[in-house]
Amino acid sequence: MSSNNESFFKGRFDSVVFRLSDQTLYSDVFHISKHDVPMPSIDDLRETIELIRSILFPGYFRNSEINKETVGYYTGAKLDRIYRWLSEQIKRGFCFTCETSEMSCSNCEEKAKDLTEKFIERLPELRRLLAFDAKAARR
């Protein structure tokens, strides 16, 4: 490290860290709910979408070794994960704006589970529609 870098890290660098870490300065771009529920996670949602794709099109995405004997096992295990992950992310979305100050927010959790159940129940129809579109595109 050159002496120029040392002066940067001793002064200006620390100043940048301080300003980026100062809650009074980042409060406009940072949100935490009143009961400490984290914001929805883009990474977890991306992973959930990948799981949904893998059960809508078994064998095309992940678990390419899947066959008719194992498809039920894989589908059930993945749907269980999708349910837990998606309901958690939806709950976080509801809690983003809810006013509850209690540490556990049962209202948001119930709404999230209800929506997740409705979404999961529509997956077979979603696949039917996607397969129909794919067939139409091949014609």
Ligand SMILES: [Zn+2]
């Ligand atoms: Zn809430």
